[in-house]
Amino acid sequence: MERRKVTFKLYPTAREGERLSGWIRLHCELYNAALEERIDAYRKHGKSINYYDQQNVLPEIKAARPEFVELGAHALQQTLRKLDLAFQAFFRRVKAGQTPGFPRFKSNKRFSGFCYPDNCGWKVMHPGGRGAMIRLGSGKDAMSIRARGQHRFGKGAKPNDLTIMRKNGEWFASVTLRVSDEACSRARTAEQHRGIDFGLNDWVTFEDGKTIPNPRFIRENLPRMVDLQRQQARKKKGSCRYKRLGRQIANLHEHIGNVRRDFIHKETSRLVASCTVIATEALVVSNMTRSARGTREKPGRMVQQKAGLNREIFSSGFSMAHQMLAYKAVEAGTRLHLSDTRQLKPSQRCSSCWEIVPKKLAQRTHECPHCGLKMQRDQNSAVVVLIDAHTPGTGVAARPKPLTRQRAKSRPMTRETPATAAQGA
Structure with missing residues (x-):
């Protein structure tokens, strides 16, 4: 389960x-x-x-x-x-x-x-459609609260625990369901092998050069956010207008989070539904977004620029995308390969001759002085991680040169859900 x-x-x-x-x-x-x-x-x-x-x-x-x-x-x-x-x-x-x-x-x-850590003291009732009722308590003092929401697991899903949350004056109920492997499985419509490089100019760049544009959720709403924060700073703290503007700022943050989550859910679902192998690098967002402020004795450099870069990284939701790919790949029977960034260095390695070509962050084109390959930097990284996914062994040290870039139609070695295995048969 x-x-x-x-x-x-x-x-x-x-x-x-x-x-x-x-x-x-x-x-x-x-x-x-x-x-x-x-x-x-x-x-x-x-x-x-x-x-x-x-x-x-x-x-x-x-x-x-x-x-x-x-x-x-x-x-x-x-x-x-x-x-x-x-x-x-x-x-x-x-x-x-x-x-x-x-x-x-x-x-x-x-x-x-x-x-509620178990299914005692509450109950979820589905009268039909997207509507539901959450019953809290028992006996004559019980409350039956109207709710809205649905899931894709059918009537066989059994509630396990319930969390009641209050956010910005609104109420939510988060229910953990125990679901069978058959209900969790996702149908796969294609057998592609894709290399992915997450970035800021484009949210995703594939090994064939195709991209998914970066929506830049925070940048699009930043003028409105700055205006509300300036208005609130001019109000007396604790006044009605101060609180009203605080609620508007909180609602704007919630809107940004909702549209980002919806976007990442849709794109990751499309990826696992069409791929047998997905290769990308293991990103540690906490290391990527460290502050450049430094200490009083050793102050940092370009602090404002680094703060802007960190804001764009958080806006893109790379960590959320990795988490969604991880569990959705298991549901679809897709193999998710995460390359070791420190060992592989996909942004510095040439996908043709496998030599290290140092580049600064501002250099967006990969030009190899050894073999003459010229390619967009993010596309080259996507090709590198895809080659690494098809290479036998445990990493770069397992071979001095890359294997051929022909994509074999081999059957993935990951555990497949019953529904996916039935489709393959």
């Missing part, structure tokens, strides 16, 4: 919305009280309190505070588990010598929501 997530948009009435806000307020109060208890116990007595110690006190809390009863025991336990995970991450970073980031108290406005 595979696990997939589907998000429903909720349309609660005014009374239901007020009740949901009250539930979030109680979950936030529990989170902060549990954090304060851990801090005080260590400061005053040198004792560390774990998740199980705090979970065992929940019955006493519900007896003293009856309003916590309707939240459900499992949802309250998940809030305490959320705090415990934050402490585990803190201690892990301390041991690794990283910046630890101690867990902080959360305000009600910044507490995004709560979670």
Whole structure:
């Protein structure tokens, strides 16, 4: 069984919305009280309190505070588990010598929501079409909230857990589904072998020179964003107009994220549906977008230019595209090959003679002094990673010269879903 997530948009009435806000307020109060208890116990007595110690006190809390009863025991336990995970991450970073980031108290406005870790205390009902109903609680106090959304996995998908989220005054329900391999499978319409190079001038460049233009989601909306931020800076902080402009800025950020996610979903789905092999380089976006500011003793250079480059990289969503390609390739029975960038150096390597040709970032054309090959830089990189995908061995060290560029119609060695295997037969 595979696990997939589907998000429903909720349309609660005014009374239901007020009740949901009250539930979030109680979950936030529990989170902060549990954090304060851990801090005080260590400061005053040198004792560390774990998740199980705090979970065992929940019955006493519900007896003293009856309003916590309707939240459900499992949802309250998940809030305490959320705090415990934050402490585990803190201690892990301390041991690794990283910046630890101690867990902080959360305000009600910044507490995004709560979670039911299993299928107890809630239910998803589908009356038909894109409409649905999310039922929370049980008995006469249960709420049935109208929802909108659908998924492609059919009626056989079984709900596993539910997360209620609040974003910019709107409500969403994220449901994790347990889905069979047959329901997850994607139909493949072609058997192409494609090399891909992600970039900024063009979002994707293929080995044959074709490209997918970069929509530049942030750049298109940047003038509007700058105008709203300047208007907000001139307003008194905390005033009605200041808050109204803050909501407009948040809505604009949400719009940018939605259109980027929709674009990447569509393009990655087309790729895995038409390819047997997809080759690209393994990008580490966190390394690509490091700040050039430096320190006070050693200030960085060209900080403003690097900040603009980082903004364009984040706008393109390379990390999101890699994640989507990874799970969609498994569903379609497509082999996804990620070349080691440090070892292969696809942007510096010649796809014809396999020699290293150093180039600066501003040089957009590959000109090899050894074999005379002249090609667009991103296209050459796409050819290099495709050759690397068809080369036996573990990397560049496995061979001194590349293999022929003829694309063999070999059957992929990855696991294929039943639906894909049936199509191949």
